[in-house]
Amino acid sequence: MADKAGDLFRFPEAPSSPPPEFDSAFRRHFLELLVWRRDVRRFRSDPVSDELVRELISMARLAPSVGLSEPWRFVRIGSPARRAAVRENFLACNADALSSYSGDRAEQYAHLKLEGLDTAPVHLAVFVDPDPDQGHGLGRKTMPETVAYSAAMAIYTLWLAARTHRVGVGWVSILTPKDIVRALDVPENWRFIAYLCVGYPAEESPSPALSRAGWEQRSEPAGFLIER
Amino acid sequence: MADKAGDLFRFPEAPSSPPPEFDSAFRRHFLELLVWRRDVRRFRSDPVSDELVRELISMARLAPSVGLSEPWRFVRIGSPARRAAVRENFLACNADALSSYSGDRAEQYAHLKLEGLDTAPVHLAVFVDPDPDQGHGLGRKTMPETVAYSAAMAIYTLWLAARTHRVGVGWVSILTPKDIVRALDVPENWRFIAYLCVGYPAEESPSPALSRAGWEQRSEPAGFLIER
Numbered sequence: 468m469a470d471k472a473g474d475l476f477r478f479p480e481a482p483s484s485p486p487p488e489f490d491s492a493f494r495r496h497f498l499e500l501l502v503w504r505r506d507v508r509r510f511r512s513d514p515v516s517d518e519l520v521r522e523l524i525s526m527a528r529l530a531p532s533v534g535l536s537e538p539w540r541f542v543r544i545g546s547p548a549r550r551a552a553v554r555e556n557f558l559a560c561n562a563d564a565l566s567s568y569s570g571d572r573a574e575q576y577a578h579l580k581l582e583g584l585d586t587a588p589v590h591l592a593v594f595v596d597p598d599p600d601q602g603h604g605l606g607r608k609t610m611p612e613t614v615a616y617s618a619a620m621a622i623y624t625l626w627l628a629a630r631t632h633r634v635g636v637g638w639v640s641i642l643t644p645k646d647i648v649r650a651l652d653v654p655e656n657w658r659f660i661a662y663l664c665v666g667y668p669a670e671e672s673p674s675p676a677l678s679r680a681g682w683e684q685r686s687e688p689a690g691f692l693i694e695r
Numbered sequence: 696m697a698d699k700a701g702d703l704f705r706f707p708e709a710p711s712s713p714p715p716e717f718d719s720a721f722r723r724h725f726l727e728l729l730v731w732r733r734d735v736r737r738f739r740s741d742p743v744s745d746e747l748v749r750e751l752i753s754m755a756r757l758a759p760s761v762g763l764s765e766p767w768r769f770v771r772i773g774s775p776a777r778r779a780a781v782r783e784n785f786l787a788c789n790a791d792a793l794s795s796y797s798g799d800r801a802e803q804y805a806h807l808k809l810e811g812l813d814t815a816p817v818h819l820a821v822f823v824d825p826d827p828d829q830g831h832g833l834g835r836k837t838m839p840e841t842v843a844y845s846a847a848m849a850i851y852t853l854w855l856a857a858r859t860h861r862v863g864v865g866w867v868s869i870l871t872p873k874d875i876v877r878a879l880d881v882p883e884n885w886r887f888i889a890y891l892c893v894g895y896p897a898e899e900s901p902s903p904a905l906s907r908a909g910w911e912q913r914s915e916p917a918g919f920l921i922e923r
């Protein structure tokens with residue numbers, strides 16, 4: 468399935484087998500995958516193999532995309548100078564965010580670990596082409612933001628696939644999009660979606676780090692579903 | 696795990712077991728889940744049980760959300776009048792979209808099946824509260840759009856979970872958000888993300904319907920990953 472040209476996989480589209488059945492054991496494991504996913508900020512320094520990184524990005528491409536536009540663009544950042552520029556932007560944005568809180572909340576914010584930029588072995592940035600030719604505009608005339616939603620689903624695909632290998636992903640959003648576009652030298656019309664730290668997590672837990680740190684709790688299930 | 700008050704599940708947050716291991720058999724089935732997901736437009740009329748619908752929405756809440764803000768809001772639409780209003784909006788938007796194409800492309804567009812509004816037994820609309828108190832603003836000061844990305848990931852969670860039960864989901868985006876907010880009588884500040892048709896699919900395939908219909912093909916894997 469490996470693709471020499473692009474180093475990413477090509478997935479077969481012809482049904483080579485009958486539709487798969489998913490049994491209750493699979494569903495139980497899938498629920499565990501969702502429960503134990505986590506937004507990771509503390510990484511071990513062990514490398515993640517290039518082969519696995521390419522496999523994860525290949526799988527991300529199986530996400531739904533509006534009009535089959537596949538608008539996502541993945542950038543792998545190896546350059547220390549570019550990583551430093553991203554980190555500098557994070558520090559400025561985070562200082563600014565901290566200044567918007569006061570009292571105990573500010574104290575608490577200052578102690579949160581909100582990125583794994585220093586330790587994560589793999590850095591990926593995700594952008595979208597906001598108006599790709601591919602897809603011929605289908606499905607996004609009234610909702611052009613669906614290209615960004617497609618990328619969010621590609622990221623989540625990669626995130627879950629990573630977790631099946633016990634690899635963690637942390638989505639950093641405390642960044643200014645225009646500065647990241649410039650720091651990574653991508654086309655100016657691309658829209659920045661996410662900066663992902665990828666690596667083996669230092670800890671594993673079924674509860675969100677922000678919940679464990681006392682910043683916020685999941686809310687009660689009632690209230691998410693309303694009837695009309 | 697069932698929650699009587701909200702009819703949605705509450706997930707345990709305390710580690711009741713060691714971190715799960717995912718073996719190669721699970722990973723192979725997970726890949727099949729991604730490959731066979733599909734954006735479904737042709738549904739059988741068989742009902743989907745209320746219990747399963749609630750289970751799927753409960754699982755959607757395990758998606759990542761910026762600052763643990765859980766900004767997603769699910770609306771289940773049973774009212775024939777509201778369903779008709781949504782359908783009317785789709786027809787107007789789709790006629791408008793058709794008029795933007797010409798020649799063979801217009802002919803092809805006119806023959807695409809882009810929604811399952813008439814046959815899908817379950818209709819769900821997804822919105823976000825664009826500036827929820829929950830999460831205390833963390834992670835979205837420079838990128839407020841991350842609340843919408845959180846909802847996209849919740850939708851994708853539901854979508855994959857549905858597929859493990861052989862239930863299909865079709866995301867309809869050929870709608871005008873302000874009209875859907877009005878038609879479904881939700882708070883005016885909520886942002887419309889998606890209208891989902893949910894039901895048992897009339898057909899199953901590992902290739903996208905738009906690909907089978909000749910509208911668009913997946914592109915070559917090269918080009919999605921660039922190095923910096």
